[in-house]
Amino acid sequence: MSDIKKKEVFALIGDPVGHSASFCMHNAAFKALGIDAVYVPFRVLARDLKRAFIGVRALDIRGLNITIPYKEKCMKFLDKIDKYAQKIGAVNTVLNRDGKLIGYNTDxxxxxxxxxxxxxxxxxxxxxxxxxxxxxxxxxxxxxxxxxxxxxxxxxxxxxxxxxxxxxxxxxxxxxxxxxxxxxxxxxxxxxxxxxxxxxxxxxxxxxxxxxxxxxxxxxxxxxxxxxxxxxxxxxxxxxxxxxxxxxxxxxxxxLLYQAMRAFKIWTKITPPEVL
CATH class of the missing domain: 3.40.50.720 (NAD(P)-binding Rossmann-like Domain)
Incomplete structure (x- = not known):
């Protein structure tokens, strides 16, 4: 039986998330560049935020965007924070590097x-x-x-x-x-x-x-x-x-577009086409 190739998962965490266009943008970029990945939005209640980050590690979600109201609150659940994001005191992008969650600010x-x-x-x-x-x-x-x-x-x-x-x-x-x-x-x-x-x-x-x-x-x-x-x-x-x-x-x-392009490059090391 042939191996099933693992599709990489990226996600948005916030409350609400229904207004977000990140889902369409990132999935379009993955498709255009031939990357076998999917981006999904997750509405997470405040009481479940810690458990959500436990889930990110357990499910090996490769990268995150963080939206309102968790850009400050998420920081305590990360392993490392980029110096500029640390200075700002807010994170909107997370990279999962070998199980370590690293926070950035592309906003x-x-x-x-x-x-x-x-x-x-x-x-x-x-x-x-x-x-x-x-x-x-x-x-x-x-x-x-x-x-x-x-x-x-x-x-x-x-x-x-x-x-x-x-x-x-x-x-x-x-x-x-x-x-x-x-x-x-x-x-x-x-x-x-x-x-x-x-x-x-x-x-x-x-x-x-x-x-x-x-x-x-x-x-x-x-x-x-x-x-x-x-x-x-x-x-x-x-x-x-x-x-x-x-x-x-x-x-x-x-x-939204320019921060998403920067986030995409952090996750994939590839600059996506700006038209997306």
């Missing part, structure tokens, strides 16, 4: 790639306002600082998270002017947004079509580039309102 450079390639914008010298201070915000803000942004303002509904991220960024990038503002201080928020070049929604608000806008639309001035890391729906509430005002907008599709 950070993926966002910068999208800014530069999709909007021809270099963040150097720019002021950026970021709503949210979770794993996605960490990736974006560290990427912006690494690319010599002038200043970053952070706001989160959980004020302590914005303050903690501010402290982490300031420690690693003292030349960048970092501030956090209380979520309830609308006066300071309005002032900070008006002094910014780029606005980024790094929260999950907007994943549902009936979600409210993450910021008072009247705070957004005509010179802003308004970014929302959400890509499904492709035009979340924030970007709908911003487009009505005639503002430049950028959704998360580019970031």
């Amino acid at each position: 950070s450079d993926g966002f910068i790639d999208s800014l530069k390639k999709d909007k021809d914008i270099n963040p150097k010298g720019k002021n950026i306002f970021i709503m949210g201070a979770g794993g996605a915000s960490r990736a974006v803000s560290f990427g912006l600082c690494k690319n010599r942004a002038r200043g970053i303002t952070l706001v989160d509904v959980k004020d302590y998270k914005a303050k903690r991220l501010k402290e982490d960024l300031s420690r690693h990038y003292p030349a960048c002017n970092i501030q956090s503002i209380l979520y309830t201080d609308k006066v300071k928020i309005k002032e900070a947004v008006s002094n910014s070049d780029i606005f980024v929604n790094a929260t999950g608000v907007g994943l549902r079509s009936d979600d409210p806008s993450v910021i008072d639309i009247d705070f957004l001035n005509s010179h802003l580039l308004v970014c929302d890391l959400i890509y499904n729906p492709p035009l979340p509430p924030l970007l709908k309102e911003a487009r009505k005002k005639g503002l430049k907008i950028l959704n998360g599709e580019g970031m």
Whole structure:
């Protein structure tokens, strides 16, 4: 009886995962490159996260993407973390190397790639306002600082998270002017947004079509580039309102593509075609 060739398995872990386009992208890349592998999404509840990583090892899943809300929480289940991901404090890509799980962050450079390639914008010298201070915000803000942004303002509904991220960024990038503002201080928020070049929604608000806008639309001035890391729906509430005002907008599709290409190369050592 001939041996059955083992198909390599890659996976997405998060909650929710139904909105993700990673499944289609990675499977298309595997097919185009003739790689005998499959990528599957797994919705994992918070109480089951530890068991999920035990399963990854037991089933020899070769690589993972980590999505909301586990980009920070997953780190304690890994054997090793890349230095840059460790600095960021968030992981979105995991490589299983001979049973050892190694964490990386491709979101950070993926966002910068999208800014530069999709909007021809270099963040150097720019002021950026970021709503949210979770794993996605960490990736974006560290990427912006690494690319010599002038200043970053952070706001989160959980004020302590914005303050903690501010402290982490300031420690690693003292030349960048970092501030956090209380979520309830609308006066300071309005002032900070008006002094910014780029606005980024790094929260999950907007994943549902009936979600409210993450910021008072009247705070957004005509010179802003308004970014929302959400890509499904492709035009979340924030970007709908911003487009009505005639503002430049950028959704998360580019970031998704560029971070996925970097993840794919970590797993396979092959650069996938960008069209996928």
